[in-house]
Amino acid sequence: MSKSINFVIWVAVVGLVTANIFLFYSSIKLGDEITTYETKIDQIHHDNLNLEKDLSEVSSLQYAQSLADKLAFTKKSQPDYLGQLNYAFAPNQ
Amino acid sequence: MKTKLLFVGFIVIYVLIVFKLFFLQILSPFKVNQDLYLQSRKLLPERGKIYDRNMTPLALNQNSYLLYLEPKKITDELKLTKLLSGELDMPEASLEAKIDMTKDWVAITSGINEDKKNAIASLKLDGVGFQEDMKRFYPEASLSAHLLGFVGKDKNGADTGYFGIEGYYNQDLSGLPGLLDSERDLFGRPIFIGVQNKVDPENGRDLVLTIDKTVQEIAKKRLQEGIEKYKAKQGCVLIADPYTMAILSLVCLPDYDLDKYYNFSESYFLDPAVSDAFEPGSIFKPLIMAAAINEKKVQPQDTVNEDGPAVVSGYKIKTWNDQYEGKITMTRILEKSSNVGMVYVGDRLGQDDIYKYLEKYGFGKETGIDLQGEDPSYLKPKSDWYPIDFATVTFGQGIAVTQIQMVRAFAAVINGGYLMKPYVVGQIRSDKETINVQPQVQGRVISSLTSDIMKKMLVSTVDNAEVKWDRPQGIQIGGKTGTAQVAIQGHYDPNKTNASFIGFLPADKPKFIALVTLKQPQTSPWGSETAAPIFFNIAKDLIVYYGITPSQ
Numbered sequence: 001m002s003k004s005i006n007f008v009i010w011v012a013v014v015g016l017v018t019a020n021i022f023l024f025y026s027s028i029k030l031g032d033e034i035t036t037y038e039t040k041i042d043q044i045h046h047d048n049l050n051l052e053k054d055l056s057e058v059s060s061l062q063y064a065q066s067l068a069d070k071l072a073f074t075k076k077s078q079p080d081y082l083g084q085l086n087y088a089f090a091p092n093q
Numbered sequence: 094m095k096t097k098l099l100f101v102g103f104i105v106i107y108v109l110i111v112f113k114l115f116f117l118q119i120l121s122p123f124k125v126n127q128d129l130y131l132q133s134r135k136l137l138p139e140r141g142k143i144y145d146r147n148m149t150p151l152a153l154n155q156n157s158y159l160l161y162l163e164p165k166k167i168t169d170e171l172k173l174t175k176l177l178s179g180e181l182d183m184p185e186a187s188l189e190a191k192i193d194m195t196k197d198w199v200a201i202t203s204g205i206n207e208d209k210k211n212a213i214a215s216l217k218l219d220g221v222g223f224q225e226d227m228k229r230f231y232p233e234a235s236l237s238a239h240l241l242g243f244v245g246k247d248k249n250g251a252d253t254g255y256f257g258i259e260g261y262y263n264q265d266l267s268g269l270p271g272l273l274d275s276e277r278d279l280f281g282r283p284i285f286i287g288v289q290n291k292v293d294p295e296n297g298r299d300l301v302l303t304i305d306k307t308v309q310e311i312a313k314k315r316l317q318e319g320i321e322k323y324k325a326k327q328g329c330v331l332i333a334d335p336y337t338m339a340i341l342s343l344v345c346l347p348d349y350d351l352d353k354y355y356n357f358s359e360s361y362f363l364d365p366a367v368s369d370a371f372e373p374g375s376i377f378k379p380l381i382m383a384a385a386i387n388e389k390k391v392q393p394q395d396t397v398n399e400d401g402p403a404v405v406s407g408y409k410i411k412t413w414n415d416q417y418e419g420k421i422t423m424t425r426i427l428e429k430s431s432n433v434g435m436v437y438v439g440d441r442l443g444q445d446d447i448y449k450y451l452e453k454y455g456f457g458k459e460t461g462i463d464l465q466g467e468d469p470s471y472l473k474p475k476s477d478w479y480p481i482d483f484a485t486v487t488f489g490q491g492i493a494v495t496q497i498q499m500v501r502a503f504a505a506v507i508n509g510g511y512l513m514k515p516y517v518v519g520q521i522r523s524d525k526e527t528i529n530v531q532p533q534v535q536g537r538v539i540s541s542l543t544s545d546i547m548k549k550m551l552v553s554t555v556d557n558a559e560v561k562w563d564r565p566q567g568i569q570i571g572g573k574t575g576t577a578q579v580a581i582q583g584h585y586d587p588n589k590t591n592a593s594f595i596g597f598l599p600a601d602k603p604k605f606i607a608l609v610t611l612k613q614p615q616t617s618p619w620g621s622e623t624a625a626p627i628f629f630n631i632a633k634d635l636i637v638y639y640g641i642t643p644s645q
Binding site for chain 2: 013030031032050052057059061062
């Protein structure tokens with residue numbers, strides 16, 4: 001009789017300890033996950049701001065102007081038409 | 094026996110733990126430091142963004158960092174000051190002065206960008222840390238400096254908007270901070286069975302302006318060219334929809350660099366278009382003419398004999414070129430900008446009605462535009478007016494108005510007579526709601542019939558002006574030049590003028606009204622030779638942009 005009681009107590013103690021360890025492990029795991037997601041949210045927000053900045057930079061008139069300058073899409077690059085050709089043929093007159 | 098002993102020992106320890114916990118949590122809960130694991134953190138809201146009417150951003154937020162030092166952790170102060178001062182462009186002496194070894198934490202500078210932060214972090218200096226922060230980013234640089242205003246710090250070190258939209262809408266843009274109460278273990282992980290309360294921050298509201306970025310760019314470019322060409326001290330362009338007074342562009346030069354506002358004096362921050370009063374000169378004439386026509390005191394074809402200077406209270410009032418045409422119509426008065434003719438119109442209108450209409454046009458009171466720093470200007474009490482004041486005000490001298498007041502009043506003349514409240518924010522957006530700002534009528538100044546008559550007279554004024562401008566063909570444009578002498582120490586200096594032009598197009602149903610002002614142009618004192626060409630250059634660009642087709 002006492003053996004069976006001892007057995008039940010041992011099983012209960014082992015069960016409680018196991019449950020305790022499991023609970024402890026779960027809480028740590030959950031805490032880790034929360035920390036990970038918090039970091040990821042911060043990082044994504046951080047990246048979003050950078051992307052938004054990059055996007056607005058390339059869609060700005062400032063950028064378009066700098067690109068136009070780089071590609072020579074300026075008034076300077078307009079072709080010069082020879083409107084009065086007689087001057088071109090009479091350089092020594 | 095050994096097993097029983099172990100078991101009893103185990104039970105005893107277990108009971109002791111239970112008693113200790115009972116003591117800590119039930120009997121003396123307040124003696125334990127409750128904040129041992131509880132961490133509270135203020136969650137900062139993101140400042141609202143500012144867009145133009147086409148949802149292209151004018152002001153965004155970007156990541157930045159606050160650099161701080163923990164003096165007690167610094168191992169080599171000499172090396173730290175030398176390397177940091179180089180990276181921060183800060184004199185070593187200034188940096189040394191900031192390092193107080195008695196303190197645990199000292200803020201050095203804020204607004205450090207990602208690249209700079211990485212460069213400093215790579216130096217691996219002891220006692221240097223970074224705190225995440227945000228700062229404004231302007232994709233179009235200083236395209237709208239006066240209009241936007243800037244974000245600085247208040248006395249508590251918090252971000253605060255100053256001037257322009259940032260100042261006026263600071264509360265909307267700032268948002269509300271949130272709070273995070275979280276119990277954390279020794280490694281900083283949340284204890285999920287502990288306290289975990291989070292109140293999310295409410296981000297600032299986004300503002301969608303009535304400003305069109307392209308119109309703003311055109312106005313700024315043309316104004317810049319004009320200021321350089323005519324060697325003016327200052328210049329402004331204000332473009333609006335005359336029916337709603339939604340501002341399409343507002344630019345004044347010289348302006349300031351929004352990213353380095355702290356390098357400029359306060360005088361640069363004020364927007365001259367809303368904060369400075371000026372004597373408008375001849376662009377004021379149509380307002381008085383409209384009042385006289387509205388009161389049926391004159392008709393466009395009525396004539397006056399302009400045979401010499403008008404004399405009022407002993408003062409001689411001449412035309413701008415001291416030439417007189419004899420019998421001229423009311424329309425011709427505007428065409429040749431006759432001061433003598435306007436004195437006659439003012440005389441016909443009468444002193445009481447002149448003052449009544451100045452009040453109806455809203456002078457001497459704020460327009461209510463949603464920009465910080467608006468000046469109401471000053472309309473002196475009627476009892477303080479002399480007869481000469483009533484004469485000179487008919488041609489825009491002896492009265493000070495702001496440019497926004499002038500455009501609003503002129504818009505009333507051409508939009509059917511409605512005095513509209515000017516505004517720059519068309520929509521306020523938050524996660525919860527979107528508020529659309531509706532045009533607001535502040536009063537009725539003249540009838541729609543008078544307005545139609547005035548539009549025709551103003552078209553004729555441009556068509557038959559003394560100066561022939563290079564203007565777009567086939568599109569009816571109405572407008573008026575202005576040249577006001579500047580009062581210096583109680584006298585008008587004929588060599589110093591404020592030149593201006595106010596115009597609208599297409600005349601039958603104006604798409605926009607624009608006011609161009611130049612302060613003391615050097616190449617010519619006349620508005621017709623300085624401000625008007627700038628207006629027509631802007632008009633040409635806007636005709637293409639809006640796809641306005643010729644009607645003639």
